[in-house]
Amino acid sequence: MPENIEKISVKLNVNGKTYVRNLEPRLLLVEFLREELDLTGTHVGCDTTYCGACTVLMNGAAVKSCTVFAVQADGAEILTVEGLEKDGQLHPIQKAFGDSYGLQCGYCTPGLLISTYELLSHNKQPSDKQIRKAIAGNTCRCTGYQNIFKAIQLAAQNRTRT
Amino acid sequence: MANKFGGEEKKWVGKALPRKEEDRLLRGRGRFxxxxxxxxxxxxxxxxxxxxxxxxxxxxxxxxxxxxxxxxxxxxxxxxxxxxxxxxxxxxxxxxxxxxxxxxxxxxxxxxxxxxxxxxxxxxxxxxxxxxxxxxxEPVMDAEQALQDNSILHEEAGTNKIWHGVFEYGDVEKDFQDAAFVVRIDRLHFHRFSSTPLENxxxxxxxxxxxxxxxxxxxxxxxxxxxxxxxxxxxxxxxxxxxxxxxxxxxxxxxxxxxxxxxxxxxxxxxxxxxxxxxxETRSEHMTSSAHGNERTFRDTRVALDKNGLITAITSRHIDDCGAYPRYEPLGCVIWSQVFPGVYRFKNARIDFTQTVTNKCPVGPNRGYSRMQHLWFLERVIDICAHELGIPADEMRMRNYIRPEEFPYTTPNGCVYDSGNYPGMLELAKQLIGWDAWKKKQAEAQKQGRLIGIGIGTTLDSGTNNFGQSQIVNPGAPFSGNSQGANCKLDIYGEVVVAVGSCPQGQGHETTAAQVVADVLNISPDLITVRTGFDTERNVHTGFSGTYASQFAVSGLSAVHGAAQKLKTEMKRLAAFVLESEEDDVEFGVGAQGPELRAKRTGKSINYWGLANIVNVNSAVLPVEMYDITLNCRYIWRAPFKVPDKQRKYGNLTLTYASQLHIAVIEVDRETFIPTILDYVAVDDCGTVINPPIVEGQVYGATAHGIGAALLENCAYDAVGNMLTSTFSDYTPITALNMPKIKYGHIQTPSPHSYSGAKGMGEGGAAPIHTISAALQDALFSNGIIIEDSFNNADSLFRALVGKEICQAERLVKLERRAS
Amino acid sequence: MLAQIGDEAKLLAGGQSLIPLMKLHFANPGHLVDLNFIPEISYIKEEDGALGFGALARHAEIENSATAAKLPIIHDCAAGIADVQVRNRGTIGGSIAEADPSGDWATVLLTQAAEVRCLSPKGERAVSLNQFITDAYTTVLAHDELVSEITVKIPPKGTGAAYLAFKRAAPVYPTASAAVSVAMEGDVCKEADIALGCVGLIAIKATAAEAALRGQRLTDKSIAAAAEAARAAADPQSDMRGSAGYKRALVVALVKRVIEIAARRARGEQVEVSHIYA
Missing domain, CATH: 3.90.1170.50 (Aldehyde oxidase/xanthine dehydrogenase, a/b hammerhead)
Known part of the structure; x- marks a missing residue:
């Protein structure tokens, strides 16, 4: 490890709030969100970019925040699970996951909500195959995915209805 | 929701109530x-x-x-x-x-x-x-080699062997003399895997x-x-x-x-x-050094069958590999015997069981712990015998299943299967998957040279252990029975607060506990706070408290029910005093002042705040003879067990036996050797269901673990002990792209052993592992293949079909037909 | 800047391979130069009969690009890399420069007339793809040089190409993969390019397999001959993804299927390709 690492000034927007911080270059985005901002809804489940528990939206695109350095998010807009609800009301995707029993332990859920958010932002009526592809980078160990598929379909239906 | 006043009815138990856990988890406000x-x-x-x-x-x-x-x-x-x-x-x-x-x-x-x-x-x-x-x-990576003690892990112990015992019941050899057929299976192997929770x-x-x-x-x-x-x-x-x-x-x-x-x-x-x-913990640490499931090798199996294909006796030698340290072991050396005959009727068997250490990660009780290895073995025996004798897999099971009218059924080793209907489950599963249509498709596909197999897996999920079985592995062990604690109270302002000694991980305990209490008090579950998580200072734990071994619906909810009943009795007594009425005259419900108790005769009522107030902050109005009322009721539920007979290894080891029956249709691609699940059905029976979607979710989850274990997930080591699957990227836990659509069905045979008729569930006995092995063998048997390992990916099927290195029927299985 | 820091520096493009390696302590560069703030090199364009991909064009951008869709094999590749999240970050330039033996792009681009433009303070040079990667994780890039663009010539009508991989799960590298491009004249294959991924230290150009197709009518027999030649060209290692023998068998199956898809595309058919998952 090189000594005297220079910190880098970063300005980014998380869930609508702007933060300016001096960060160690090797700090991961997920560490920044969890440790510095106390946004602990975003989780870590692996160390090889497999499980997607750390998925957040970065400039509209789902990314694994364990595989992005925080300094790379300079100027970015980040949405985490905590930013989904509005005025205390659950986002329709959150509601659909609840109504479909699409979660058990809830550890993978924030990542899955964000992946679903991205999917439905560009695909109003995803097919079963598109849903599977969209969450292929999100591991869930509890649900066997069945109720997650239902939840995403329900979220899509609710969306097209409103 | 305003309830009518009345007695205790099942209004909430059995309902698809949304989970109380959901809100915080969906908002990212869970506290991990x-x-x-x-x-x-x-x-x-x-x-x-x-x-x-x-x-x-x-x-x-x-x-x-x-x-x-x-x-x-x-x-x-x-x-x-x-x-x-x-x-x-x-x-x-x-x-x-x-x-x-x-x-x-x-x-x-x-x-x-x-x-x-x-x-x-x-x-x-x-x-x-x-x-x-x-x-x-020198590393010791193979269980059978380890038992030769050439290189010893724990020098103080002088041997790698951790435990050895023989489980023998009935007159085994006589059955072999009288048998119409004897099937010998040289070696079967249940692989190491881990269900790897997403949180380390x-x-x-x-x-x-x-x-x-x-x-x-x-x-x-x-x-x-x-x-x-x-x-x-x-x-x-x-x-x-x-x-x-x-x-x-x-x-x-x-x-x-x-x-x-x-x-x-x-x-x-x-x-x-x-x-x-x-x-x-990092994920790599978790993979190499947290805990894996038990690996087991089954040697020299002999099966005696009568002329109708009814299994009469089995002998076999089982070697369990517990990794470098026993830790929770050697409990696994007896836990499997909770399901000694599986779902089958044979009475006579001898299993010689040995456990050894090896230079691998220590094992831990992974979902389906120790029973799934044995149930996989029994299902392999059934399907290998069926294929060898030319009996269809469904027919073979119908002939050998314990019959519905035989429950409660006492197994050869003294376990009491509370209830079940295995033929009924098979019938339902066949209906749901379209058995006849698939059989037809299979025959047509075969003509085109395609390899399609249909497999059945029947399994048991034994819940609520009798810890007395530890005395079968160690006569000096000071444990027996099973218990769970719960507390139900009216807090100072009259809130209903429940605490349990469990520590749930997504099983919905907050919800189901509230459903049970709601029925006792005749109020809505959202008026009930269930404390989440475990805390020694809540003083509701016993020595067995935790969340494991498919038991919350029985041990946990029985404790909650007991505590709620105690509270109800106290509330009634107190209300009768306050309302100047008789206890029998007091009924529970929700009225104008919220949850309250009402005297039927006078119509006078007192709400929960009023009752709690008297006990907690207005106690001068309380007569001395009511000083024992605390409205803070702790209840310890105990399972009605006896200490097993250590000598004979005999006794009831588990309270409830949920069962699962799965059917899979699998095609093995002739060129890529990739096994693809074309259709899958899971039928579950866990007795009376407390919350149907929660049960359904558990079934799906256990099914995914089983499918993952059967096709994708293997804790592999090389010859010198390097773990080859030390990351998720190597281990490949099952993803949405690997998971087939699951058809789900259920029957309910209420358990006579639990207050609600519920049976513990959640482990699913790793049913898909048996089912997939069966389906693969069905697809490949005509090519001379017997499935010998619980893990089969495209590479193994290639090595079986092309390399002929593994799974060769002629090397593994011998059928002896006796003159009748 | 690279010239100043020297060879302790690593370039960070999408970071989807490098960051995991750093987390596992398999890589520990003294300096990391983030290229992501150079927006000029993330374009996807069509120019002079070729597609040009700025080094920082992300897999997802290529997947969703109408321009890139002109070469369906490019879409096959981009859409099949890892998962949505990784495709949203990972870049074509980073993938090529990393030269992972399991990477998808090199295998696909070996079947195309593809060039890698390399930029350094001394100037720019174009290296054809088959000369760019010299060994596993090794390219001709000098330490003060970076990939700026990848260009792929749009082949004439009558050419079709496809890419197919077998993967155990989306987020991991394939067990084996194959890319095929065929130029057809009626039933006859005039030209063929076949490349194999994950079965050698670098993507393998299966020249004998190409020869087995060249000038031949595409029949079960000629396709099988090409696939067999590809099996011989593969040089896989046994690992958790499969034994060497199995990977060779897989190559045969993949090559057969990809030739058929490529030929159908050459005839102008629209064929959707999706990788095979366990």
């Missing part, structure tokens, strides 16, 4: 152990062995200690004088198990030292600076030097077991250890055995002057 940050907290990182078997020559921590921000280091040598080796469950065990390797390492990833630092990243850097010198020893192990521990108590926030899933081990190990009075869990990101049994890391964290905190110390 890693989310907790304490003042002055330091961070711990382990230094782990790259070798599977090696002597430790020296450990030099000086460079790590010199790094700025490092608080302290800790090694095995240092902790030995302060601690006792962990309790061993086995009889006269000479294994000395410490949370660090002391003089030698016995598996790749075993902790040899720890570094504590001001930040996680400094601890990370410092761990790299610890220099350990090793002298490599996390321990925050503080050995507070001011009050000399140890405070834990962690995700251990059997804390009352952990504190018994920790208390003895750390020489600390058990009441001085507080364990709290909050939301847990899955366990599947794996987190039962993280108590060694809990010990290290406490010792590190002590050395760090009492600062709280946090350890967050």
């Amino acid at each position: 152990a890693d989310d907790i940050k304490l003042r002055d907290m330091a961070y711990l990182r382990f230094v782990r062995s790259p070798y599977a078997h090696a002597r430790i020559i020296s450990i030099d921590t000086s460079a790590a200690e010199a790094l700025a921000g490092v608080v302290c280091t800790l090694t095995g040598k240092e902790i030995v004088p302060q601690t006792q080796p962990f309790i061993e469950i086995g009889p006269d065990s000479k294994v000395r198990d410490y949370p660090f390797a002391v003089s030698k390492v016995r598996y790749q990833g075993e902790p040899v030292a720890a570094v504590v630092a001001e930040s996680a990243s400094i601890a990370d850097d410092a761990a790299e600076l610890v220099r350990v010198e090793y002298e490599a020893l 192990n996390v321990v925050i521990g503080e050995w507070n030097l001011k009050d000399d108590r140890i405070y834990y926030s962690c995700n251990n899933s059997f804390p009352s077991f952990a504190i018994q081990f920790l208390s003895a190990h750390l020489n600390v009075h058990i009441d001085r250890i507080r364990v709290q869990t909050s939301d847990i990101g899955g366990s599947f049994g794996i987190k039962i055995t993280n108590y060694p890391q809990m010990a290290v964290v406490a010792l590190a905190s002590k050395k760090a002057g009492g600062r709280p110390v946090k350890w967050v």
